Amino acid sequence: MARKPEKKETQVETTGHEWDGIEELNTPLPRWWLWTFYATIIWAIGYTIAYPAWPLISGATEGMLGYSSRADVAADIAAVDAENAPLNDTLNGLDLTEMVGHPEVGDYAFNGGKAVFQTFCIQCHGAGGQGNTGYPTLIDNDWLWGGDIENIYLTIAHGVRAEEDFDTRYSEMPAFGDILLDEEIAAAAQYVLSLSGKETDASLVADGQIVFMDNCAACHMDDGTGDQTLGAPNLTDAIWLYGDSLDAVTETIVNARFGVMPAWSAEGRLTEAQIRQVAVYVHQLGGGE
Numbered sequence: 001m002a003r004k005p006e007k008k009e010t011q012v013e014t015t016g017h018e019w020d021g022i023e024e025l026n027t028p029l030p031r032w033w034l035w036t037f038y039a040t041i042i043w044a045i046g047y048t049i050a051y052p053a054w055p056l057i058s059g060a061t062e063g064m065l066g067y068s069s070r071a072d073v074a075a076d077i078a079a080v081d082a083e084n085a086p087l088n089d090t091l092n093g094l095d096l097t098e099m100v101g102h103p104e105v106g107d108y109a110f111n112g113g114k115a116v117f118q119t120f121c122i123q124c125h126g127a128g129g130q131g132n133t134g135y136p137t138l139i140d141n142d143w144l145w146g147g148d149i150e151n152i153y154l155t156i157a158h159g160v161r162a163e164e165d166f167d168t169r170y171s172e173m174p175a176f177g178d179i180l181l182d183e184e185i186a187a188a189a190q191y192v193l194s195l196s197g198k199e200t201d202a203s204l205v206a207d208g209q210i211v212f213m214d215n216c217a218a219c220h221m222d223d224g225t226g227d228q229t230l231g232a233p234n235l236t237d238a239i240w241l242y243g244d245s246l247d248a249v250t251e252t253i254v255n256a257r258f259g260v261m262p263a264w265s266a267e268g269r270l271t272e273a274q275i276r277q278v279a280v281y282v283h284q285l286g287g288g289e
Contacts, residue, residue: 084108088273096149099280106280113281116274120264129285134242134259139286142239145169146228147289153279156270159263160231168263171231176215177254184211189250192216195224195235198244 015024048054051063062068091105099109118127124135131137136144145155155169162168176185184207190200191208213222219232226234233241242248242257264270270278282288 088271091273091276096153096276096279099276100149100283109277109280110284112274113277113279116270116278117281120270121278124261129282129287134257136241137239137287138282140239141287141289142234142237143228143287143289144226144231144233144241147283147287149279149283149288151228152282152288153275155261156279156282157263157265157275159266160261161258162260162263162266164266165263169231169261171219172258173219173252173256175254175256180211180215180253185250185253188212188216188253189246192224192235192249192253193244193246196238196244 012028013026015026017024048061049063050065051067052060053063054061087105087108091099091109094102094105100106102109117125117129125131125138126135129138136142141147143151145151145160158165158167158169160169161172176188180188187204187208188211189208190204191212194200194205194208212220212224219230220226220235221232224235226232238244240248241259242252262269264275264278265272
């Protein structure tokens with residue numbers, strides 16, 4: 001028969017558990033570990049009293065020291081603003097055409113504009129200004145409202161069809177689906193595509209030209225080159241804001257388009273200096289006139 005293991009006498013109590021004759025000792029934790037643990041509890045309680053910690057229905061406990069990370073950030077921003085104030089004053093005092101490449105504030109304007117653009121503009125226009133369907137690219141030579149520095153500034157400041165700004169850029173194309181017959185729309189779409197050299201149904205182009213002259217030339221001009229004072233796009237190039245397929249052109253004619261850009265000067269969205277900076281940056285992306 002197997003011998004029953006002998007129990008060794010120990011000064012440490014057991015937990016009362018036993019598995020096949022093996023008992024679990026209730027070994028106490030080292031004193032240094034216990035005191036460290038107690039200290040962390042005391043420190044945590046003190047921290048929650050001294051600093052913001054406990055969430056409430058609206059906000060959190062403020063803490064006895066009144067510390068606020070938001071206040072620290074606001075102070076840092078205020079310090080940077082104060083440091084940049086002379087540069088902003090110089091920038092704001094320049095004529096718009098003098099800002100690009102200015103010896104004192106040219107680099108400041110470009111780098112500041114890049115930061116503003118990456119914060120507020122890339123969501124629609126892309127990180128490099130390449131645009132997307134419905135959102136204009138800013139790196140080519142095709143500009144709905146003009147690509148010189150003055151017009152870029154005005155577009156940024158007042159937006160496009162921005163209801164909150166009285167001076168916003170505004171144009172509205174009629175929804176010709178409520179005005180023209182289906183066959184007239186089909187012919188007009190073929191003619192519009194022909195203006196930029198697209199493959200078309202030659203049998204409809206002539207009729208489409210008549211429809212175009214009667215309904216579209218007032219804004220897009222007789223030759224289809226558009227009018228920047230009206231925000232009417234050039235239809236003779238290969239740049240299409242909503243696509244150059246027959247379906248996309250037909251959709252535009254039938255239902256029209258009504259894209260909106262915020263007025264960045266409204267409601268304190270951007271400062272005058274920031275608007276000037278981002279105008280400089282956009283102008284130098286590659287497509288500025």
